[in-house]
Amino acid sequence: MSGLSTVLVPAAGGPVIPHYGGASKCIVENHQFCASWFFDNFSTRFEPRLWEHLELTAIAIGIGSVLAFSAAILAYKANWFTTPFSLVAAFLYTIPSLAFFEIMVPITGINRTSAEIALVSYTLLILFRNALAGLQGVPAATKEAAAAMGLTPRQSLFRVELPLALPAIMAGLRIATVTIISLATVAAYIGAGGLGEPIFDAIQTGFKTEFIAAGVMAILLAIVVDIMLVGVQRLITPWSRRRVRVT
Amino acid sequence: MAEGTAATEPGKLERSAPAEIAFKDVVKQYPGREQAAVQKLSFTVPPGEICVLIGPSGCGKTTALKMVNRLISITDGDITIDGQSVRGLELTKLRRGIGYVFQQIGLFPHLTVEGNIGSVPRLLGWSKQRIRDRSSELLELVGLDPKTDLKRYPGEFSGGQQQRIGVARAMAADPPIMLMDEPFGAIDPIARERLQNDFLRLHHQVRKTVIFVTHDIDEAIKMGDRIAIMRDGHLVQMDTADEILAHPADEFVASFVGADRGLKRLRVRTLEDLELGPANGAGPSEPSLRRRTSLHDALSTMLAEGTSEIQVTDDDGNVLGSASLDMIARLIAPDEEISTA
Numbered sequence: 001m002s003g004l005s006t007v008l009v010p011a012a013g014g015p016v017i018p019h020y021g022g023a024s025k026c027i028v029e030n031h032q033f034c035a036s037w038f039f040d041n042f043s044t045r046f047e048p049r050l051w052e053h054l055e056l057t058a059i060a061i062g063i064g065s066v067l068a069f070s071a072a073i074l075a076y077k078a079n080w081f082t083t084p085f086s087l088v089a090a091f092l093y094t095i096p097s098l099a100f101f102e103i104m105v106p107i108t109g110i111n112r113t114s115a116e117i118a119l120v121s122y123t124l125l126i127l128f129r130n131a132l133a134g135l136q137g138v139p140a141a142t143k144e145a146a147a148a149m150g151l152t153p154r155q156s157l158f159r160v161e162l163p164l165a166l167p168a169i170m171a172g173l174r175i176a177t178v179t180i181i182s183l184a185t186v187a188a189y190i191g192a193g194g195l196g197e198p199i200f201d202a203i204q205t206g207f208k209t210e211f212i213a214a215g216v217m218a219i220l221l222a223i224v225v226d227i228m229l230v231g232v233q234r235l236i237t238p239w240s241r242r243r244v245r246v247t
Numbered sequence: 248m249a250e251g252t253a254a255t256e257p258g259k260l261e262r263s264a265p266a267e268i269a270f271k272d273v274v275k276q277y278p279g280r281e282q283a284a285v286q287k288l289s290f291t292v293p294p295g296e297i298c299v300l301i302g303p304s305g306c307g308k309t310t311a312l313k314m315v316n317r318l319i320s321i322t323d324g325d326i327t328i329d330g331q332s333v334r335g336l337e338l339t340k341l342r343r344g345i346g347y348v349f350q351q352i353g354l355f356p357h358l359t360v361e362g363n364i365g366s367v368p369r370l371l372g373w374s375k376q377r378i379r380d381r382s383s384e385l386l387e388l389v390g391l392d393p394k395t396d397l398k399r400y401p402g403e404f405s406g407g408q409q410q411r412i413g414v415a416r417a418m419a420a421d422p423p424i425m426l427m428d429e430p431f432g433a434i435d436p437i438a439r440e441r442l443q444n445d446f447l448r449l450h451h452q453v454r455k456t457v458i459f460v461t462h463d464i465d466e467a468i469k470m471g472d473r474i475a476i477m478r479d480g481h482l483v484q485m486d487t488a489d490e491i492l493a494h495p496a497d498e499f500v501a502s503f504v505g506a507d508r509g510l511k512r513l514r515v516r517t518l519e520d521l522e523l524g525p526a527n528g529a530g531p532s533e534p535s536l537r538r539r540t541s542l543h544d545a546l547s548t549m550l551a552e553g554t555s556e557i558q559v560t561d562d563d564g565n566v567l568g569s570a571s572l573d574m575i576a577r578l579i580a581p582d583e584e585i586s587t588a
Contacts, residue, residue: 145353148316149367149416150342163357239357239400 027209034209045198045210050217053194056184057225059116061177064123069169071124072131073157082132089125097122097183101190115184115192122183123176130172134165167240170233174226181222185214195221265295265456266423268315272324275310275480284310286480287324292473294423295454299471301461303503307480308460312426315458316345328424343367346417346425346455350432352409354401360386360412361397367420385415388452390445407438414446418453427459431466443469464504468492468515476500488515509579513543518559521578523568526558535560538567542575 026034038046068089075082095103097118104114138161146156162169188196195218202211234241268291275285285307292298300308313319315326317333326333333341354363364385365378373381383393389411401409410430417425431439443466450457461467467474468488475485476496484496492508492515495501505511518538534548535558549557555572 139351139353141349141351141353142355144318144349144351145347145355148318148342148345148347148349150339150370151366152339155370160355160357164355166357237357239402 030206030208032208033212037209038213046195046213046217049193049195049197049214050221052192053181053184053196053218053221056112056115056119056187056192056194057177057180060119060123060180060184061173063116064120064127064176064180065173067120068124068127069131072128072135075128075132076135076161085128086125089121089128092121093125095121097186098189101187105190110191112192114190115187119180119183119187123180126176126179127169127172130175131165131169134168134172135161137168138164163237166237167233170229170237174229174233177229178222178226181218181225185218263421263423265454266329267294267327268292268298268424268456268458269327269330270311270324271327273311273314273321273326274323275307275314275319276322283322283480285314288477288480288482289324290475290482290485292456292458294456296472297450297457297459297470299459299461299467299474300477301464301467301474301503302477302483304462305479306477308477309428311477312428312458312460315424315426316342316347339370343370343420344422344424346419346422347428348410348413348417348425348430349428350430352406352413352433354409354412354416356401359398359400360391363401363412364416364419366416371420381419382415385418386412388418388449389415391415405438407434407442410434410442411445414449418455423456425455425457427457429461430459432461432463446470465511468511476503510543512579513546513575514541516542516578518542518545518570521559521570521574523559523570524556524574526566526568533557533569535564535566537562542578545570546572546575 024034024036027037071081071085075085092100100118100121101115104117108114108117142160142164143156146160151159184192184194185196185199188194188200195214198210198214199218202208202214270288270290273285273288274283276283288307288311290298300311302308310319314321315328315333317338321334355366358366361379361382364382365373368378368381379397382397386393386396391408391411396404401412404412414430431442434442447470459467459470461470471488473485474488474491476483476491478499484491484500486494489512491500492504492512495504495508501508518536518540520542533554533556534552536545536548538559538561545557549555549572557570559567559570561567
């Protein structure tokens, strides 16, 4: 629980929030949501956490992508690799998140690294499965055409097969990202920072406004990032939107 | 091969000389199979000709075709292009010099029409401008509109249009050779007929040596300068359509080309093949047809008009002579008697 000691909100027994001398009625009576307190404290208590959260997510997705996509390409080229990697990824995926973070603490300590290792592990199954499915879904005729035109296997992979797998890869990326944004809140338990910090804090103190503000921000973050990824997907797969024109 | 295409001025059709393709005792043996898929196949396709490979399914025609660009490896024997063995060439270099069109079309859905046509030229390092000019030119050649269609994606086109793009893509780097594996097999009959006609017109303009696989004897007769009939991995007969229809080598060929082969010959012969009667043999009221009209169409006209004679004219409409029902019958008949005797 030492991770929580870094939190700024004074957490003592008795009254929920004893240190707000000039606090409004809303705060003193601990209403569901005190908007003015939220806006007053946004830049100091929430904004840094939001950025931390994004960073946690981005690092996990970035490293997870590199690992999962490399594994997917390997499995696509060498079929035997699919089962062992799927098994490991599926095993990691089944570990309850709180347990996973706890397991990492004796190994890598109470810090970001522990959190990231767990988060990366959760991305692998989703990213790998989708990328592999996308690659395997490339029509045989398209690959035959590429080979017959004299593309080398590498050119075919990078110019034809991977671009055609993009919709499936992006679908996996969206699911993984939303999942990680959600799981990253739990990572605050081992001191990784992020929006989980105010949530854990509010659970301790019972301060409803802080709890709801951080929770809603995590949800909004997931929605906004997902919408942005949809935008990216549209941008990089313009062909998938245009459909057959009747002639 | 492909590097033989010198840079030409933009807008001018690039043309390489068509190459000769020769099969020499080519064998394809799949491991674990008792019978070879292709057995000691030998034939030569002269430069600029369309050679149709035809036969029942499993006869080895597609296998034979795909050994030319080594999509299927050659077990024994050799295939040469202008005397050079395909086995001795680097795979990518060999394939970039051979246009490949197949039934499934296989356009790249993520690339625009221009991107598709420009695929091989890009590999060959052409400039953007040259690729654009070439794409426009080819698109027009296959009957699409470069102004509207270059920037669109394959998914926006019908099957027939997609195969037109497929043909344009295969011709992009001006390969001296084209391999066509049932290219119009999945296209509806009306569009197929148009595609066949357009391809023949195209081939007349831009001579390529073409190996064309089909299972449709009518398509073979229409498209092939020469037809090679295969069965169980062997070449049974190779000749012009007219010769094969007139003199099928054996019972198998006779039944394969169909009991109506006499009628089919009418499609490959034209009024030019007749020794025309005197110009006044037919009255002025008789219908007149140009000399390049097929005998099939001429006969059809006679039957429809209820006449046994027609006038034959040259392309400018000058009367060359007359043709009669008897003449057509005589041209087809003697061969029939010999071959069925």
